Each structure stands twice: as C-alpha cells, then as structure tokens.
Amino acid sequence: MIVKKIGFLSFGHWNPSPHSQTRSAADALLQSIELAVAAEELGADGAYFRVHHFARQLGSPFPLLAAVGARTRRIEIGTAVIDMRYENPLYMAEDAGAADLIAGGRLQLGISRGSPEQVIDGWRYFGYRPADGQSDADMARRHAEVFLDVLRGEGFAQPNPTPMFPNPPGLLRLEPHAEGLRERIWWGASSNATAVWAAQLGMNLQSSTLKNDEGGAAFHVQQAAQIRAYREAWKEAGHAREPRVSVSRSIIAVVDDRDRAFFGRGGKEKDQVGYIDESTRAIFGRSYAAEPDELIAELAQDEAIQEADTLLLTVPNQLGVDYNAHVIEAILTQVAPALGWR
DSSP states (O other): OOOOEEEEEEOOOOOOSTTOSOOSHHHHHHHHHHHHHHHHHHTOOEEEEOOOSSSSSOOOOHHHHHHHHHHOSSSEEEEEEEEGGGOOHHHHHHHHHHHHHHTTSOEEEEEESOOOOSSTTGGGGGTOOOOTTOOHHHHHHHHHHHHHHHTTOOOOBOOOSSOSSOOOSSSBOOSSOOTTGGGGEEEEOSSHHHHHHHHHTTOEEEEOSEEEOOSSOOHHHHHHHHHHHHHHHHHHHTOSSOOOEEEEEOEEEOOSHHHHHHHOOOSOOOOEEEESSSSOEEEEOOOEEEOHHHHHHHHTTOHHHHHOSEEEEEOOGGGOHHHHHHHHHHHHHHTTGGGTOO
C-alpha cells in the first residue's frame, strides 16, 4: 500500500439557485480560497481546481492559485486540469511562475488536451487554431511542449541592443522564473497512449474519473493498467526522479444526518459508459458514498487508488465551505488511516 497525499478537487460550480450555497462567480472564487485554508488546517495535502471556459465554473486559474498561495503555507496548490487548447504557453509560463513564487514553490499544475466544452471549438474564440493537418488535440500537445520547454528557464529571445533597462548577458528567458516548476507539471491522460507520451516528456500523471474505454474491463482496472504503462514508460525514458501519479474520486463518508440527507439514498453506484465525441467511447468511474466501514471495504478493492500516490477528492462545492471541510475531514480521520493512506 502506497502512503497517499490526499487533497480536494473543486470544479467551482456556481448557480444563482436559492438551493446553492455558491450563487455567483465571486462566491466560487472566494469560497475556493476559504476551503483551501480550511483543508490545510485539517491536514489535507492539496487544493486543486478544475478549469472550464464558457461555463459557470472556475475559469482563469492563476489569480485563484496566487490568492490561495498567499493565504496558505503548506498545502500543495494545483489544477486538474488546464485545457491547453486555450493557452498561450509563454504567457502561461509567466503567470505560472508568478503564482508559484507567491506560493513558495507549491504549485502542481495539471494540464491536458481538454474535454468537450460548453461551446463548439471554444479555443477558436481565444485566437487559436490547429496547424494544417493537425487536430485540436495535436495543438494542445504542441502548446504543452512549448510550455515545458520555456519552464526550463533557458534563454531563447534575442535581446534588444539598446534596451530601456540593462540586460544580463546572452539570450533572455521569460521572467519571473520559478525554479523546479518544470518537475511539478502533470498531464491529464484519458488514454494509455497519452499517459506513455506524458512519461516520455517527464510529466507527472493525473488520471481522472473519465478514461477512454480500452478493453471493456471495470474502470478502476483499466485505470490501474494505464498507471502501470505510464510507470514503465517513465522507467524506459531514464528520468532521474520518481514520478507522481494522482487519481480523483468522488468519495463521501456518511457519518451524520447531513450526509444521509445529501448522499444516503442507498443503492450501489456503477461505472458508466458513453461517448465524449462521435468516435471516442469513454468509461466513467463510479462514485462512493457509504458509512466508513463499508467505504473502507469498497475502496480497498479499487486497484487504481492502490497504484497512485495522490488521491484527489472531488467535492460538492455548491454545498458550501463548512460542509466540504466536513467531507474532507471525515475521509482524513475515519477512512484514510484504516486503509494505510496516512
């Protein structure tokens, strides 16, 4: 059993409905900061946020990451994931460098080719389009490779011979540069092939609750196989450091009347299969909601959780900061120790 880092993952939904505790974009942002502070106080290891565009969810991540970094001292701060189809990789490197310096080197950035969005080809509105003969996924991977390259901190830009301010000698790099951030970039892989590609490039792996259906086995079995393929590719690439691997799960320990009201409806959750586009069959992992003893027994059978070193708990953020802090605390105190995660 691998000892786990345990964090939360928020999609940052907001809705003006009176049934929501998160009714505006301001609510979603400010409550995200407060939940990160609360999670750190509870002993959680990470505060991660999903990025979506054209949606009532968290969008531009770097102001939020910087604010969380300024309010916390220990907890990892990350994304799962940033859609690289929408990103200028050089401008993103500057934003990421600044946020990481504010946080004291705690940024853990998950990036990816993205998932189906609220609008058709939304990245085109941001000014991006694939090169001739390439797909939007190819474009995302190209943006990612440029991003990784500039994070190394090597000079590449020819300096002006008559600059406004004196330059250091040689080619110039982007500033601010955050030392070590290159090793804290993760790729959100939905297929086995992209997990192998991420390993070859020296990125950590984020495997979520949606994966290309490659073989028809249960989701957690397929995900575990993906992780093993990633680790083998990492070993073959000869990287000097050990990689990190995260999985995300919706896990609710039913311990009080609030939990029973929200999640105690009974019945067993199952994996679901669907299509994320016309040709890609995907499998969606089940959610877990049960009393701690039952939850411990079920989670012990999840092969992918066994393989990962980091577990991200997807939280129902519209239920408010206090309730979500309770959800995190219940897992940390009543479930994780019995499974040997802490």
